[in-house]
Amino acid sequence: MSCPICSKPATKKYRPFCSRRCADVDLARWLNGSYAVPSEDPEDAEEAASALEEIRSRPH
Template sequence: MSKPVTCPMCKQPPVEAFKPFCSKRCADLDLGKWFTGAYAIPGEPVDQADETPPAEPDNG
C-alpha cells in the first residue's frame, strides 16, 4: 500500500492548484530554500577555477 501524499513543507494534504504543496505559501517557502542554497546535491566540492574554461582570443 502506498502512503498518502502530503505537502513536503507542512505535511498537510496537497491542493491541486499547488501540488505537491498545500498552498502558495508552502510553495514559496520551498522556492526560497532553493534560492538560498538550503537544498544541495551531495558531492565533492568543486574548485571555482576548475569550472571556467580559459578564455580564447577573439580572432574575428
C-alpha cells in the same frame, strides 16, 4: 500525498504543496542554498581546468 513543507494534504493547484505559502517557502529554500546539491567537482578552479583538460585528452 502530503505537503513536504507542513505535511498537510496537497492540493491540485499547488501540487505537491498544500498552498502558495508552502510553495513559496520551498522556492526560498532553493534560492538561498538550503537545498544545495552536493558536487564532487574540485573546489579550485585551476584543478577543475586541469581535470577537464585531462578528460579531453583521453582517447575516445
